[in-house]
Amino acid sequence: MTEHNIISYSGGKDSTAMLLLALERETPNLQVVFADTGNEHPSTYEYVRYVEQATGVPIRWIRADFTQQIEGRRQMMRNVIAGTHKNQGRYEWTPAIAHRALEILRPTGNPFLDMCLVHGRFPSTKVAFCSKELKRDQLTKQVHLPLLDAGDDVQSWQSVRSDEGGKRHLLTATELSMTRPNGAELWSFRPILAWKAEDCFKMHRKHGLKANPLYAQGMKRVGCMPCINAGKDELLEISKRFPEELKRIAEWERIVSLVSKTNVGTFFPASDLGATSAADAGTLTHGINARVEWAKTSRGGRQYDMLRVDSPVELCTSIYGLCE
Ligand code: SF4
Structure with missing residues (x-):
């Protein structure tokens, strides 16, 4: 029986640091897997290719098919x-x-959009089916289960850190996640649970690896562009730096609203902008562009904040101070 070490790789600082740690430890039977949501920034796609080339470790791309x-x-x-x-x-x-x-x-061939066509809506923080359907399920189905069913054990490396918030502080460094009828075991392994964000960047520097450039461009996390969890400041930053990504989302909203029984398909919940029923909501009034307008306002969402709107995008806004 072989034990496979599978690294779930996102192109972010945490999973890159974890990959470097695995290489330092000369981890045997290593497989690095990038689950492409179809909603990543082009810089992330480029970065994944860069890391593959810089480390010499092949990175397998997987995508959901709806x-x-x-x-x-x-x-x-x-x-x-x-x-x-x-x-x-x-x-x-x-x-x-x-x-x-x-x-x-x-099918459009874009996993994120196809998932929304199936659901007739976008995922939300309350109904967050995206990470499950686009990432977790794909890793299980396409990578873990074939190895387990062949009788091998799998150690699934996850780059979660306790200080990221939520219930992460309750997680343990190792956990048995599944035992198959043939006895093969799937273990979750979280080797950087106690690390801070800065430890991850230190690991990059130690190995002479650049960090994903999005961190130096105001992005707190690297993931979907935008992520359904993007806050007001992050969305405003995205609108200034990457308007083409929001143009794509606006087009997706138009398409998803056509397959929705309520005729509404907004990336962020229309209720966040005050809609109380589908009749109130629309992509023009409650869609991504309206959300960006809201992001330009100060607290309470009623007044435009000129400092927020006019602050130059050249400013280094990385919360990790990468340009300092
Ligand atoms: S990065 Fe955000 S939008 Fe993308 S799959 Fe994860 S939770 Fe969903």
Whole structure:
């Protein structure tokens, strides 16, 4: 029986530091896996390639494929049109909406967008199906299970740090996550649990590796661009530095709203901007562009804050002080 060490790699500082740690320890049977959400910044894609080349360790890219689920959704639309679908919940599917959705519901090949087509909505902090469906499930399905079912053990390296907040301080450095019927075990391994952000950057410097350039451009975390957890300041920074990414999100909102039974498909919940029902909400009034306008306001969201709007983007806003 072999034990495989699988590193879940995101292109961020933590997983890069963890990869370097694994290399320092000359970890055997190492596999590095990058789960591409399809909603990453181009700099992250470039950075993943750079790390592969700089470390000499191959990085395997995996992506979710929603082709089957989209076909399931198309069948549901046909059922609505045929009158055999049982409506549930506050809003109802109508044949007119189902016809419109059928026009749009086809795999685009972008995992994030295809996932939203399947759900008829974007994920949110309250209903955060994205990291599960785009990352965790893919790692399990495409990487861990084939090894486990071949009878091998898997050590899944996770670059979580306790001081990141939430319930992370409750996590342990090792944990048995799954035992298969054949006895093969999946272990979670969290070797940088006690590290601080600065320890991760130190590891980069020790190995002469550049950090993902997004950290020096005001981004607190490297992940989706934007992430559903992006705060007001981060969103404002993204709007100044990477307006093309928000243009893409605005287009995704247009597409997702066409497959939604409420006709609403906003990246951030419309309720955050005061909508109390689907009739109140729309991508123009509550979509990503409206959210950016809100991000330009000071506390309370009623007044424009000229300091926020006009501060130059050249300013180093990395909270890690990388340009200091
Ligand atoms: S980075 Fe954010 S948006 Fe992307 S999968 Fe993770 S939680 Fe979801």
